[in-house]
Amino acid sequence: MSTGPGILAPVTALGAATLRLLGEMGAMFLFLADGLRLIFASPKQIPKILNQVFVIGSKSLFVILLIGVFTGMVLGLQGYYTLVKFGSEGLLGAAVALSLIRELGPVLTAIMVTGRAGSSMAAEIGVMRITDQIDALDVMDINPMAYLVAPRIAASLISFPLLTAVFDVVGILGGYVTGVTLLGINEGVYFYRIQSSVEMADITGGFMKSLLFAVIVATVSCYQGYFTHMRRDGVGPEGVSNSTTSAVVLSCVFVLVADYALTSFLL
Amino acid sequence: MRANSGWDIRLDGLAVGYGDHVVLRDVNALLPAGEISMIIGGSGCGKSTLLRHVLGLQRPMAGTLSVGGRDLFALAGRDFRKVRRRMGVLFQDGALLGSLTLGDNVALPLREHTGLPKATVRQIVLHKLALVGLADYADYYPNQLSGGMRKRAGLARAIVMDPPILLCDEPTSGLDPVNAARMDQLLLDMRANFPGMTIVVVSHDLRSLDAIANYVLMLHDGTAAFAGPVDALRASDDPYVRSFLDRRADEDQRTGVSLAPEVQQALDAWLER
Amino acid sequence: MKKYSRETSVGIFVLIGLLCVGYLTIKLGRMELLSDKGYTVHARFTSITGLRVGAEVEIAGVPVGRVAGITLAPDKPVAMVSLRMQEGVHLTDDVIASVKTSGLIGDKYIKLSPGGSPDQLGEGDEITETESAIDIESLISKYVFGGV
Ligand SMILES: Nc1ncnc2c1ncn2[C@@H]1O[C@H](COP(=O)(O)OP(=O)(O)OP(=O)(O)O)[C@@H](O)[C@H]1O
Ligand SMILES: [Mg+2]
Numbered sequence: 001m002s003t004g005p006g007i008l009a010p011v012t013a014l015g016a017a018t019l020r021l022l023g024e025m026g027a028m029f030l031f032l033a034d035g036l037r038l039i040f041a042s043p044k045q046i047p048k049i050l051n052q053v054f055v056i057g058s059k060s061l062f063v064i065l066l067i068g069v070f071t072g073m074v075l076g077l078q079g080y081y082t083l084v085k086f087g088s089e090g091l092l093g094a095a096v097a098l099s100l101i102r103e104l105g106p107v108l109t110a111i112m113v114t115g116r117a118g119s120s121m122a123a124e125i126g127v128m129r130i131t132d133q134i135d136a137l138d139v140m141d142i143n144p145m146a147y148l149v150a151p152r153i154a155a156s157l158i159s160f161p162l163l164t165a166v167f168d169v170v171g172i173l174g175g176y177v178t179g180v181t182l183l184g185i186n187e188g189v190y191f192y193r194i195q196s197s198v199e200m201a202d203i204t205g206g207f208m209k210s211l212l213f214a215v216i217v218a219t220v221s222c223y224q225g226y227f228t229h230m231r232r233d234g235v236g237p238e239g240v241s242n243s244t245t246s247a248v249v250l251s252c253v254f255v256l257v258a259d260y261a262l263t264s265f266l267l
Numbered sequence: 268m269r270a271n272s273g274w275d276i277r278l279d280g281l282a283v284g285y286g287d288h289v290v291l292r293d294v295n296a297l298l299p300a301g302e303i304s305m306i307i308g309g310s311g312c313g314k315s316t317l318l319r320h321v322l323g324l325q326r327p328m329a330g331t332l333s334v335g336g337r338d339l340f341a342l343a344g345r346d347f348r349k350v351r352r353r354m355g356v357l358f359q360d361g362a363l364l365g366s367l368t369l370g371d372n373v374a375l376p377l378r379e380h381t382g383l384p385k386a387t388v389r390q391i392v393l394h395k396l397a398l399v400g401l402a403d404y405a406d407y408y409p410n411q412l413s414g415g416m417r418k419r420a421g422l423a424r425a426i427v428m429d430p431p432i433l434l435c436d437e438p439t440s441g442l443d444p445v446n447a448a449r450m451d452q453l454l455l456d457m458r459a460n461f462p463g464m465t466i467v468v469v470s471h472d473l474r475s476l477d478a479i480a481n482y483v484l485m486l487h488d489g490t491a492a493f494a495g496p497v498d499a500l501r502a503s504d505d506p507y508v509r510s511f512l513d514r515r516a517d518e519d520q521r522t523g524v525s526l527a528p529e530v531q532q533a534l535d536a537w538l539e540r
Numbered sequence: 541m542k543k544y545s546r547e548t549s550v551g552i553f554v555l556i557g558l559l560c561v562g563y564l565t566i567k568l569g570r571m572e573l574l575s576d577k578g579y580t581v582h583a584r585f586t587s588i589t590g591l592r593v594g595a596e597v598e599i600a601g602v603p604v605g606r607v608a609g610i611t612l613a614p615d616k617p618v619a620m621v622s623l624r625m626q627e628g629v630h631l632t633d634d635v636i637a638s639v640k641t642s643g644l645i646g647d648k649y650i651k652l653s654p655g656g657s658p659d660q661l662g663e664g665d666e667i668t669e670t671e672s673a674i675d676i677e678s679l680i681s682k683y684v685f686g687g688v
Contacts, residue, residue, distance in 0.1 A: 044379065054546045058553040101564070124366075132362035139322050140376045140424075141352045162557025169560040196647065199594055200569035207561075 031149070031226070032219040038143065038150035045151060052155030056117040060163055067112055068105075068167040072174020075099055079175070080183050089183075093190035094197035096175030097168075101198060101206045105168040106160075107259055110213035113156075113163065114251040118221035121152055122247035125225030126240035134226070149226065153218045160214035161207050168206065205266045212262060216254045221247040273335055274353065274431045274465045275300040276321060280330035283313065283320050289328065289489065290316050296484045296494035300431075303458055303466040303479050305497075307511070308486030314469045315359055315436055317486070321467070322434065323351055334432070352380075355430035359437050359469075361421035363409040369396065370405035373424045380428070395423040398453060400446065415442040419450070426457065432465045433457065439472045451478045473514065485511070577627040580608060583637045583650075583667040588619045590648040590673060591639055597623050597650045604629045607650060623650065623667075631667070632657040638671035648673060 039045060079095040125148055128134050137144045172194065179185045224247040228239045275297060282292040290313040298304040306314050319325045320332060323339055332339050334350055342350060363372045373392045377383055383391075396402050399419035409417055422438060438454070439447040454466055455478075470476065476483070476497070483500045485493040487507045493500055500508060509515075525531065588610065597605035608624040625631065634655030641648055661667070 050550055051546065053553070054550045057557070058546075058549040061553050061556065097568070101568075127365070131360060131365075132358045133364055135319070135322070135324050136356065136358055136362035136364075138324065139351060139354060139356050140379070141348050142375070142379050159553075159557075162554065162561065165557055165560035165564055169563055195568060196594075196596060198568040199592075200565070203564050203569040 028219055028223050031145075031223050032153070032215065034145050035149040035153045035219065035222070038146040039154045041143070041146045041150065045146070045154070048147070048151035049154045049158070052151045053158055055120070056113065056152070056155050057159030057162060060113050060116050060159070061166065063112055063116060064109060064163045064167050065170055067108060068170035069174040069177075071104055071108060071167075072096060072100065072171030072176075073178045074174075075104070075171065076175035076178030076183070080179055080185070089179075089185055090189045091193055091197075092175065092179045092185055093172075093193035096179070097172050097194040097198050098202060100168045100171040100175075101202050103259075103263070105164045105171065106206050106209035106213060107255065109160065109164045109167045109210065110217055110255045111252055113160065114217050114221070114248055114255070117156075118217045118251050119244050119248050121218070121221040122225040122244045123240055125149075125222055126228035126243045129226065129228045130236055130240060144226075149218075149222045152222055153215065156214035156218035157211060160210040160217075164206060164210040201266075208266070209259060209262055212258055213255050216258060217251045220251045220254060224250070273300050274463065275335070276304075276432070276465060276467065277333045278330065279332075281317075281320070281327050281332055282329040283316055283325070283327050285316075291486060292329070292490055294330070294484075294486075294491045296491055297482075298465060298467050298484065299482060300465045301458070301463045302481040303454060303468060304482035304484060305476055305480035306467065306469045306484045306486065307471065307476065308492075309511075310471070312486045313489075314486060318434055318436055318467075318469060322354060322356060323347065352428075353430050354432045354434060355425035355428065357418065357421045357425045357433075357435040357438055360414070361409065361417035363417055363420055363424070365409055368406050368408055369401060369412070369420045369423075372409070372420065373405075373427050376424070376428050391427065395427050396420070398426075399423045400449065415446060418442065419446070422450070422453070429461070431461070431463065432467075434467045436469045437471070438468060439470060439475050447472065447475070448478075451475050454479050473512070487511075578605065578625050579627070579663040581623050581625060581631065581661050581663075581665050581667055583621050583623060583670050584613055584616075585619045585621060585637075585639060585670050585672045587672040587675070588621060588639050588648070589675060590641070591621070591650070592648070595647060595649050597625065597652060599629070599652045599654060604652070621650070631661040633659045633661055633665070634669065635661070635667055636669040636671065637667045639673040641674070641676065 039049075075096045076092065079092050079099075080089055083089045083091055083095065125134075128148070134144045134148070137147055176187075176190055180187045180190050224243040225240075228243045229235070231239045231242060233239075234242045277298075278294050278296045281294040282289060283294075284290040294317070306317065308314055316325070320327055321334070321339075326340055335353075337346075337350065339347070339350060363369070364375070367375065370389075370392050373395055374388050377388045377391060381388075393402055393405065396405055399422050401416060401420055401423065404412065404416065404420070409420070412420065418438060418441060422435065425433060425435070433454075435454070438450050442450060451474075454468065457464060458466055468475070468479070480497045483493060483495065483497050484491060485500070485508060492505060492507055493503060501512070503509070526534065591607065591610065593607055593610055595607045596603050597607065605623050605625040607621060609622040611620045612618070613620040623637075631652065632655050634657040636653040636655065638651050638653070639648055640651045655669075
């Protein structure tokens with residue numbers, strides 16, 4: 001039986017795409033497993049990991065501060081005008097803190113870091129691939145997975161929760177600025193409400209999310225760069241540029257899907 | 268130890284390519300230890316591809332490739348890596364790590380594979396960089412150098428672990444005559460200082476062929492057109508060998524300089540605007 | 541010219557990050573680093589709808605403790621609530637514990653109304669007088685459909 005052009009063609013194409021995606025996800029999973037194992041390959045990994053913490057964490061700190069403040073301020077405004085209708089504007093602190101800690105902190109941090117560091121991981125590793133640098137590492141008997149990928153995964157696992165915590169705290173302060181300073185909610189009530197409503201489970205849940213997102217972003221970005229030469233939609237610099245785009249798009253999609261899955265699991 | 272260690276490279280009925288695309292087939296050759304073998308052939312004939320197979324980066328489509336008497340692709344894990352650690356490689360574009368300085372690039376294999384103290388590493392690195400005339404550039408990044416300088420730095424990295432097998436992809440292309448001669452001299456010195464070292468050089472440079480090669484593997488038309496000592500190459504009367512050595516264009520591959528008249532007219536019309 | 545070395549900026553980043561983690565977990569998450577001083581008393585309620593672990597315990601509006609645990613009583617189908625009281629807060633054995641709501645739709649908390657008995661409650665004792673949660677929904681429906 002042939003599946004030539006006919007009514008089945010779109011279905012066949014969908015099936016092929018699904019199989020490709022599943023295959024790709026399996027490959028990424030193995031890639032991740034290899035990367036995680038190699039984090040502990042040798043003590044020589046530590047300086048490489050610290051260097052990546054600089055690239056992924058320190059260099060993202062400023063943008064996270066900025067985005068965090070503004071997210072908190074917007075939450076403060078929106079929350080105020082919603083709550084004031086019910087006369088419950090005293091709950092603003094709780095609303096801001098819970099949205100940040102449970103949801104927006106981990107997710108927005110992951111998305112910002114994807115834009116800043118995920119794209120550059122994909123581009124940097126991709127360029128190394130097309131200029132034979134990865135092959136050069138290989139023939140020097142330096143495992144490119146251990147040299148390039150493992151430190152990035154480890155550094156993401158360190159940086160994401162820290163950046164998320166910064167985002168949460170700064171966001172809470174941003175909500176304070178609009179809620180208390182501009183809209184005149186009582187300062188004590190704002191913080192009292194935060195403290196009385198936030199549970200340890202919310203905070204650990206937020207950190208679990210950020211660890212999961214760290215793994216997703218680092219794996220997807222490194223994988224896209226590492227296999228730039230296998231792409232079918234472009235070779236050379238075009239391949240690198242497509243890898244970078246896929247890294248950002250796939251990371252964001254996977255982060256949001258994983259967020260939904262984990263949230264429904266945590267609640 | 269190193270003398271007569273027998274790190275020769277033997278290709279038996281080797282076929283290489285990408286996917287379904289066969290680049291070379293049925294290549295038979297012996298690149299002997301202790302000699303400089305040169306792989307020559309036109310641009311795009313598959314020299315770099317062949318080299319990637321010798322490095323074990325790609326699997327051949329058919330045939331065997333043995334290094335030091337052991338079938339490279341029958342080895343696995345540690346044994347494979349053990350053989351490959353014996354190879355120093357200069358890639359066509361140097362393949363230096365862009366995020367490291369030249370000094371760090373050259374030091375990388377030492378740092379990863381040895382526990383030598385920092386000062387010793389530094390000394391070795393500066394010595395190897397001086398060999399290729401780049402002693403003053405240890406703190407430069409690869410993209411701050413010219414293509415020729417990157418190539419020389421790549422060679423310094425290739426020889427930093429004193430490998431018994433040295434593979435160079437076009438070491439002299441892009442170099443001025445003085446530095447090209449210096450590179451050739453360096454390879455001759457390597458052969459003299461490390462007896463038994465297998466040196467394989469990919470090149471189009473006829474002057475290098477004259478200056479350094481003992482053995483030649485000439486690729487043409489998807490296979491080995493010639494494999495053997497350089498004297499035999501010179502005596503050969505194969506038409507392609509002759510046209511290559513005499514630097515003549517193949518008669519049947521010449522294209523007229525002029526475009527077809529109507530195409531030329533169309534182009535002219537645009538150029539005159 | 542770099543103002544800071546890589547190590548310094550990694551150090552600053554990690555420090556700021558850890559401070560924020562500390563603030564979140566210790567201050568907001570109320571992770572108890574040191575074993576807290578105080579004592580636990582129990583109270584039975586027929587209904588505590590909406591009350592959560594961690595909710596405040598107040599006397600005259602002053603926070604004096606937290607709800608440490610909620611279980612079903614072993615002998616009867618009533619709620620058994622453990623209250624972790626701060627050290628120095630003395631409860632008499634005729635104290636009344638009631639589940640209250642802050643505002644119309646706010647959080648539930650426990651209000652303690654001290655009595656006049658000379659006997660004090662200690663670790664593990666039980667409060668006998670309790671008032672259960674007022675079910676606002678049923679109150680509203682009673683109001684709407686009459687029958688108050
Ligand atoms: N990644 C690849 N995928 C598919 N085909 C390739 C790839 N790389 C090279 N080729 C093809 O293999 C052939 C040989 O290429 P190779 O790079 O080995 O040539 P070369 O002899 O080294 O040329 P040059 O002297 O210009 O370096 C060419 O026809 C090229 O199109
Ligand atoms: Mg080449």
